[in-house]
Amino acid sequence: MKKIIVFSFVIVVIAFSMFSASAETYENLLNDSDKKEAVNVLPDNVQDFLKEFGLDSFDFSNLNKLTLKNIFPKFLNTVSSESKNPMKAFAAIIAVMLLYSIIYGVKSTLENTLQPVISVSVTLCIICILVIPLTGFTETVVNTIKISSDFMTAYIPIMVFALGLSGQPLTSAGYYAVMMFTSQSVSRISSEIIAPFMKIMLAVSVSSGISPSVNLSGIIRFITKFTRILLVFSMSIFTGILSFKQVLSTGADNVSSRAVRLSLSSFVPIVGSALSEAYRTVQGSVGLLKSGVGIISVIAAIALFAPSVIQCVFWMLTLSFSKSIAEILNLREPCVILDSVYCVISTLFAAALCMTLVFIISSAVVVLLGGFS
Amino acid sequence: MSISVICLLGIITAVISVSIRKYNSEIAFLLTLAGCIIIFLSVIFNISTVFDTAKNIFESASVNSSYIKILLKAIGLCFICEFAVDLCIDSGQRSLANNISIAGKALVLVTAIPLYKDVLNAVLSLTGVSV
Numbered sequence: 340m341k342k343i344i345v346f347s348f349v350i351v352v353i354a355f356s357m358f359s360a361s362a363e364t365y366e367n368l369l370n371d372s373d374k375k376e377a378v379n380v381l382p383d384n385v386q387d388f389l390k391e392f393g394l395d396s397f398d399f400s401n402l403n404k405l406t407l408k409n410i411f412p413k414f415l416n417t418v419s420s421e422s423k424n425p426m427k428a429f430a431a432i433i434a435v436m437l438l439y440s441i442i443y444g445v446k447s448t449l450e451n452t453l454q455p456v457i458s459v460s461v462t463l464c465i466i467c468i469l470v471i472p473l474t475g476f477t478e479t480v481v482n483t484i485k486i487s488s489d490f491m492t493a494y495i496p497i498m499v500f501a502l503g504l505s506g507q508p509l510t511s512a513g514y515y516a517v518m519m520f521t522s523q524s525v526s527r528i529s530s531e532i533i534a535p536f537m538k539i540m541l542a543v544s545v546s547s548g549i550s551p552s553v554n555l556s557g558i559i560r561f562i563t564k565f566t567r568i569l570l571v572f573s574m575s576i577f578t579g580i581l582s583f584k585q586v587l588s589t590g591a592d593n594v595s596s597r598a599v600r601l602s603l604s605s606f607v608p609i610v611g612s613a614l615s616e617a618y619r620t621v622q623g624s625v626g627l628l629k630s631g632v633g634i635i636s637v638i639a640a641i642a643l644f645a646p647s648v649i650q651c652v653f654w655m656l657t658l659s660f661s662k663s664i665a666e667i668l669n670l671r672e673p674c675v676i677l678d679s680v681y682c683v684i685s686t687l688f689a690a691a692l693c694m695t696l697v698f699i700i701s702s703a704v705v706v707l708l709g710g711f712s
Numbered sequence: 713m714s715i716s717v718i719c720l721l722g723i724i725t726a727v728i729s730v731s732i733r734k735y736n737s738e739i740a741f742l743l744t745l746a747g748c749i750i751i752f753l754s755v756i757f758n759i760s761t762v763f764d765t766a767k768n769i770f771e772s773a774s775v776n777s778s779y780i781k782i783l784l785k786a787i788g789l790c791f792i793c794e795f796a797v798d799l800c801i802d803s804g805q806r807s808l809a810n811n812i813s814i815a816g817k818a819l820v821l822v823t824a825i826p827l828y829k830d831v832l833n834a835v836l837s838l839t840g841v842s843v
C-alpha cells in the first residue's frame with residue numbers, strides 16, 4: 340500500500356511539472372529560424388511594431404503587453420501619417436474646383452466655345468493631382484498583398500508545427516494543404532490579376548475623364564461590381580472549405596485524443612486517470628501555444644494591412660467629399676472623373692480587406708475549432 | 713474699384729459712345745474700348761485675390777504649383793479672348809471674332825500640354841509601358 344501511495348505521488352508530481360513546463364518546452368521546439376524568416380518578410384514598420392511588444396519571437400506571453408493604452412497612440416500615428424496624401428489632394432482639388440466654379444459662374448458672359456476647353460484643362464488638372472499619388476498608392480497596396488502572401492508562406496510551417504505538437508496531425512495536414520494553396524493563389528492572383536487589373540482600371544478611368552464625349556464610367560462600374568462579386572465568392576469558397584476541413588479533421592483528432600486518454604485511464608492501473616488528466620493538461624498548454632501563435636499572426640496581418648486600409652478609407656472619403664462639392668457647384672466633368680477613380684479605389688479597398696480577412700479567418704478558424712473536448 | 717463705380721463708368725461710356733456713333737464711329741469704338749479696358753483691369757485686380765488664395769492652397773498642399781499656373785494662364789487666356797471677341801462683335805467684325813475665339817482655344821490647349829503630358833505619362837506608367 341505504501342509503495343502504491345509513493346508511486347502515485349511521484350506520478351502526480353511529474354504530471355504537474357509537465358503542466359508548468361510544457362508550454363515553454365514546446366515553444367522552444369519551434370524553430371527560431373522559422374520565426375525569424377516569417378518576421379523578416381514583413382516591412383520594417385511592422386517588424387518594429389512586433390519587436391516593441393516582444394511579439395517578433397512569437398512569444399504569446401507578451402500578448403498581455405498589448406493594451407488599448409499602448410495601441411491607441413500607434414493607431415493615431417498611423418491615421419495621421421496615412422491621411423496626409425489624401426488630405427493634400429483634397430485641398431488641391433477643392434482649390435481647382437473653386438476656380439472652375441468662378442469661371443462657371445460667369446459662363447453666360449464667356450463665349451460658349453471657350454467653356455469646353457477650360458473644363459478640359461480643369462479636369463486634366465484634377466487628374467494630375469489625383470493620379471500621381473494614386474499610382475504610388477496602388478503599387479503599395481499590391482506590394483502589401485504580395486508581402487502578406489510571403490508572410491503566410493513563411494508562417495504556415497510554424498502553425499503546422501504548433502498544431503502537430505498539440506496532437507492534431509489531421510488538422511495540421513489539412514491546414515497546411517489549404518493554406519499553402521491559398522498563399523500561393525494569393526501571390527499569383529495579386530501579381531498577375533489584381534495588380535494589372537487595378538492599374539488598367541485606373542488608366543481607363545483617367546482616360547475617360549479627359550474628354551466629356553468619351554463616357555467609360557459604365558464599364559468601370561460594371562468591372563467594379565464584377566470584381567467585388569468575384570472577391571466575395573472566392574472568400575466564401577475559401578472560408579467554407581477551410582471551416583469544413585477543420586471541423587472534420589478536428590473531430591477526427593478529438594476522437595484519437597479521447598482514445599489515448601481512454602487507454603491511459605483504462606489500462607494504467609491506479610494512476611491511469613491522473614495520467615489521462617496530465618495528458619489533457621499538456622494538450623491544453625500546447626493549445627495555448629498554438630492559440631498564441633495564431634493570434635500573433637493575426638496581429639501581424641492587421642499591422643501589415645492597417646496603413647493601406649486606412650489610406651484607402653481616406654482616399655474614398657476625399658473622393659466622396661470632392662464629388663459632393665463638385666455636385667453642389669454643379670460641375671459635371673470633375674464629378675465623372677471623381678466617381679470613376681472612387682470605383683477603382685473602392686475595388687482596391689475590397690481586395691486589401693479580403694486579403695486581411697483571409698489571414699484573420701484562417702488563423703481564427705484553426706484557433707477556435709482546434710479545441711479539445 | 714467698387715461695383716457702383718464700374719456700373720456708372722459702363723453706363724456713361726455707353727451713353728457717350730451711342731451719342732458719338734452717329735458723327736464719328738471710330739471715336740465711339742475707341743471710347744468703348746477704353747471703357748472696357750478700365751473695367752477689365754479693375755476686375756482683374758480684384759479677382760487676383762482669388763487666384764492668390766488658390767495658389768496658397770496648392771502650396772500648402774505641396775502639390776506641383778505648375779498645375780495651378782497652367783490653370784490660371786488658361787483662365788486668363790479665356791478672359792482676354794472673351795474681351796476681344798465681344799469688342800469685335802460690337803464693331804461688326806464677326807469673322808475676326810471667330811478667329812480670335814479659335815486662337816484662344818488653341819492657345820488654351822497649348823498651355824495645357826504639360827498637363828496632357830503628365831496624364832499620358834501616368835497612364836503609360838500604369839499600363840507598364842516605358843516612355
